[in-house]
Amino acid sequence: MIILSDTVPGIVWRRHQTHLTTEPLPSALLYRVVSVMFCVIAEKMWNIWSLGPCKAARNLQPGHISQKCGLLDGNFFGIDLKFKGAPTLCISNFTTDVELTLRMWTRDGGFARMLGVSALHQYRQTGGHCANNKAVHQRMAATDKAIRRLGNLYPGLLTFVPQKRVSEAGMKYRFLPKGAAPLLLAGTYTKRGRPCENGCRAKSVADRVRKHRKLKKVIVVMKMQKLHTCATLTLGCC
Numbered sequence: 345m346i347i348l349s350d351t352v353p354g355i356v357w358r359r360h361q362t363h364l365t366t367e368p369l370p371s372a373l374l375y376r377v378v379s380v381m382f383c384v385i386a387e388k389m390w391n392i393w394s395l396g397p398c399k400a401a402r403n404l405q406p407g408h409i410s411q412k413c414g415l416l417d418g419n420f421f422g423i424d425l426k427f428k429g430a431p432t433l434c435i436s437n438f439t440t441d442v443e444l445t446l447r448m449w450t451r452d453g454g455f456a457r458m459l460g461v462s463a464l465h466q467y468r469q470t471g472g473h474c475a476n477n478k479a480v481h482q483r484m485a486a487t488d489k490a491i492r493r494l495g496n497l498y499p500g501l502l503t504f505v506p507q508k509r510v511s512e513a514g515m516k517y518r519f520l521p522k523g524a525a526p527l528l529l530a531g532t533y534t535k536r537g538r539p540c541e542n543g544c545r546a547k548s549v550a551d552r553v554r555k556h557r558k559l560k561k562v563i564v565v566m567k568m569q570k571l572h573t574c575a576t577l578t579l580g581c582c
Contacts, residue, residue: 346378349419352463355395358404366401369461377461382422384409384456384527391428391452394421396459397441405526406460412523413501416445416455420463428452438487439494442517446498454523480512491517 355374356366369377381393394417398404418441423430431451436443448455488504494517495504501520508516 345425346420346422349463349465351466352419353466354464355420355461356399356464357461358401358406364401366399366404366462374461377458378422380529381409381456381458382424385422385424386426388454388456389427389452390424390455391431392416392421392423392448393456393458394418396457396462398459399462399464404460404462407529408459409527409529410457410459410523411454411526412521413445413449413454413519414457415441415519416448416457417441417463418444419465436490436494438483438490439515442491442502442515443494445519446494446501449501449522450498456527459526484512487515491515 355369357369357373359365359367377395385391385393388411396404397415397417428451431444431448445455488506491502492504495502501522503518503520505516505518508514508518510516
């Protein structure tokens with residue numbers, strides 16, 4: 345079963361053309377992503393998976409399926425009810441996704457997240473959590489209180505970080521390291537060599553050297569005693 349928020353205007357993935365950016369994910373690839381993620385949690389005997397919570401292109405990781413305890417994206421996630429019943433999603437109005445993450449990890453012992461694909465989110469209220477009104481500071485205080493409570497309920501998974509610098513829409517918490525290394529989808533991720541068709545843009549060592557060696561040659565004639573010597577100097581271009 346797929347649970348999709350009505351505030352999601354689209355699904356994006358990271359692309360690298362002339363610069364790093366995000367583009368709408370084709371519907372055919374979205375179907376493949378959903379199929380792969382359900383196969384992963386079925387093999388692991390888990391109950392839930394989600395897309396990546398990060399929206400910025402630089403934070404998306406193509407081909408990575410995280411197995412660590414991290415924030416589940418409540419805007420787009422899937423639940424398999426074959427193994428266990430429906431979970432309690434949340435009881436707080438301030439820490440919905442964080443509470444869902446902690447409950448599912450504690451109950452199932454793990455979950456999967458597709459870090460290369462993200463669901464966009466559009467707030468119903470103009471300005472969202474950053475709305476400039478008198479209730480903002482009250483909401484931030486209530487959010488900190490809810491995070492402290494979750495840290496006390498799940499001390500091995502979450503810690504409250506009061507000195508963390510966040511925006512008005514942020515939360516002062518950090519997940520503790522739990523879980524295995526990420527799974528890598530074959531054909532969608534590469535560290536070097538030619539770029540994959542539907543993955544991130546990777547460059548070989550030769551490509552990187554060629555990029556940073558945009559050089560021009562300048563011929564300089566130097567006189568050494570009675571012998572004229574022609575020397576070739578290589579100067580780098582900025």
